[in-house]
Amino acid sequence: MPLMSEFSVDEVIITTMARQLKGEVLVSSVTAFGSLAAHLAKRLYAPDLAVLSTPESGMDVTPMPTLTLGQFLTDVQQGIPLTMEDIFDAIFTDHFRIWINPSQIDQYGNTNITCIGDWSRPKVALVGARGIPEDTSHLSETFYYILNHSPRSVVQHVDFRSGAGNGESRQHLGPHGAPTTLVTDLGVFDFRGPQGQMTIKSLHPGVSLEEVQERTGFPIGGGEGDILSTPPPTADDIRLIREADPLEVRKLELMSGPMAAEKFVNIYERERQTLHATYPRVGKLGRG
Amino acid sequence: MPLMSEFSVDEVIITTMARQLKGEVLVSSVTAFGSLAAHLAKRLYAPDLAVLSTPESGMDVTPMPTLTLGQFLTDVQQGIPLTMEDIFDAIFTDHFRIWINPSQIDQYGNTNITCIGDWSRPKVALVGARGIPEDTSHLSETFYYILNHSPRSVVQHVDFRSGAGNGESRQHLGPHGAPTTLVTDLGVFDFRGPQGQMTIKSLHPGVSLEEVQERTGFPIGGGEGDILSTPPPTADDIRLIREADPLEVRKLELMSGPMAAEKFVNIYERERQTLHATYPRVGKLGRG
């Protein structure tokens, strides 16, 4: 991971994610990175976004990256409550955006969160396709991020297509749902190859083309000529991210093992106090 | 119309309608007769009914037969608000009952509220099929009432099948939605003929078989042997109907021409005062 003196890689990633969001659409904030990107975008780049506190719960509240997906904040801050039907109708009508964090993404932008190995006898069973098939058949923009760019996560062929990418996967699908952007800890990628393969759009400050190629499971295009550098976060970007995530829930997504466990416990203990302080519980029962 | 000393024909009809309702189902109260039947049934015969104030608005409020379909009462009394989707889901899952008042019903129980004459060049265009096709393909009990039993309303063949009856209409339908009961100003009819044709179940007090046959557009069965007499309303039935409809909105359905217009204006003027007196407006804006 490149060293950066004034900002860390998570702040580059979140800022880049935020800058992709635009228009008046519902924005899911189901992960800490997605939540912070939505929040930052709304504050600085796309004021008409309708940010959700969790995927299906409250619209137009300020989401906070909490361990339990912000369900309390939703209630206490109210917002406009949505149903799951509202969420999927927004997906089908292309009024929805989400930053998806897949376990694998391949050169065509097919994504996998379902299993490693063959589906019928998986080496590792993951979680199931969730709502990714719906996103990748209906949204005019589909966004992905991966925090540990490696040949195990950015692969030639995904083990299972939870989400439909370009190429063969588009056979019975129109352009709706085709992959738009991948942001990783190394750079920003789009899908401008001849059959919609992944290409380099920009590299984060300090990242080399060689490093990207080394950590990518297939020969990646777009590295010809001058390669753009990802525009760094501004002071405002950084301030807003840090203010919105004082407990640094976002750091958990970058960690694993004992360090993650320790931080997790630490956040969990502090979270409740923070919530108490910020949003004193309103005693209410019903309407009127 | 037969003379009755202690109760009138509308009270016989409403009581008979009420006694058909049972179980824990949503009951529509879109007409004055339907509304009063639901109310009476809930009070005396089927306490688990979930009576709606209008077809799609409030559940478990006391409906009142008002000219504007009780929309104010719904709001002021609150109840449990439903959506149109809730209503149709209740129809599809057979948790819904409605007393339908068709313009024509035929010997197979096909019903018409759409047009008199050929659809493409109607002699009289009525209103359209509304939700009757849904009822007659999904409900395990479908109820009809007609207030002026005549060869023009109880006909051999309806001019247009807004609702599916027995016989040929059932070709692609199971038993769900088949006609159950017709109540008219002359008697109660079911559909026990060889191909599900209409048959006499009982005649209202004072009505003769000859009169029924004369006022029916086809030879009607079920008149062999002893014919039952419709059980008359009890004192409680009559009291509850009159209490629930002090303005006698129900009488409007029995009238036409200048008499109806006069009564209509009269009710309209008094309705608002009655509503004011019964349900003083609550000044509320939003929740808590």
Next chain:
Amino acid sequence: MDKRMSIDEVVERIPNGATVAIGGSSISRKPMALVRALARSDRRDLTVIVDVGGPDVDLLLGTGRVAEVIYAFVGFEVLGLAPHFRRARQSQAIRFQEWTEYTVMAGLDAKIKRIPFMPTHATLGTDVLRVNPSFREINDPFGEETLVAVPALKPDVALIHVNYADIQGNGVILGDGHVDVLCAKAAKETFMSCERILSSEELQRFGRDVQILRVYSRGVVEIPWGAHPTGCAPDYRTDLRHLQDYLKAASSEEGWRQYESEFVDVDHPQYLTNHGGPEELVSRLKV
């Protein structure tokens, strides 16, 4: 985004030949001020989609704006039949498509879900299936059942009237929702009139009564009494007196011309004045 606009700006966004879905139900919460503006415009060849239509459809037919009506019902409920609708149906003046309450909902829902059709048993065994040119009988791919494929309905524009809205285009509906949410989600552009504009903060307090989400709204117009003569619970009840006058006016050519000049070819403030002003309406219609 501030989505406020005027009634005339809404009409400007509706081209000739547009397909317009209208919310509300018969004599309840119809966007009548917007409908009147459309009725007095020079728009023509509109296709109107309603689940349960009333004075909205009838007025647009009465002023000659419509080429086709897709409907489950058009009528004035307790008051009887819709006069211009009836006349147009009987004289075969324009095209009519006979649908049903659920199939209109299903057609809008299919559009929302970007599928070409929704399957249902509704209309089997009825003449709706026979006369509706859009429906198809299909076979269940899993079994032997016959089903009806209801095609997607694709409104260009939806017009609805709600109790309260914010300037961003969120809308609160306090009484029956009817099919307004489906219309708003299905249309390319949704225009919403409201009794009152509230701040977004006030609006959020209505919780699940906020039924129209701003991502579906293109414009918001504050029009008190905007549903009149239909009702807008709990703000006011249906003006049955006015509707009786309407029915009477529509029964003669002269009466109709008189009605048009008094209640259609006037702007909304004048319309209210011609009813004796808001105070008079309050005294008759507020409960």
Next chain:
Amino acid sequence: MDKRMSIDEVVERIPNGATVAIGGSSISRKPMALVRALARSDRRDLTVIVDVGGPDVDLLLGTGRVAEVIYAFVGFEVLGLAPHFRRARQSQAIRFQEWTEYTVMAGLDAKIKRIPFMPTHATLGTDVLRVNPSFREINDPFGEETLVAVPALKPDVALIHVNYADIQGNGVILGDGHVDVLCAKAAKETFMSCERILSSEELQRFGRDVQILRVYSRGVVEIPWGAHPTGCAPDYRTDLRHLQDYLKAASSEEGWRQYESEFVDVDHPQYLTNHGGPEELVSRLKV
């Protein structure tokens, strides 16, 4: 009708081989007290339907109650993978059907609307369509599009947990509704646990938050902390500590036996006592 019953009476109504739909979502508002009772029963060969599953599915797998799982997701969100689910998938111990969030909703909705299938584009271009034995590719009867026919899902029983209910079986859900309404409407019999039983009058004050209608409920059980260790907003948050302990316990046979004896093979009051009692839970989990 007074529909109150005990936890054990609910379990009695679920036969071997039943298809059970479970509401909630991963670590939110799962009917865990009912699920635990089912987990410690001798029921077998259940088919479990979940949209987004979590400790519910995992526990039922852990105690061997399940023959098949139909799911869009099974996991513990921020905490990671579901251990018994993962083991069962990898060892092919039982049957699994890979669905997606919307297709589970569509399958339940098809059952509600009594249609054999719902069409959608979702899963086209993915391997879900390849491995799911229930889906069919079909052609649009109106055009050239390829669609997926999602068959109706037909739960015998639905289990859900809500904030408040009345004895008649109306239920208030204050946070995310998830797919609880669809489960309740689709199942032959729906059993609902709740944090608190209120009078029907009190319940009506919640307006549109009354999401479960009594016509769909067969039984109501008052079980405070009935969703624990999952969260029940706004009453309490998810007990991530307990879930961490669960994950650790499930990693060894001995740990799991210990967990079962302490937290599964005990009734609900004892379960709460083994957490230090309600007061301790309040101090940790109420916000």
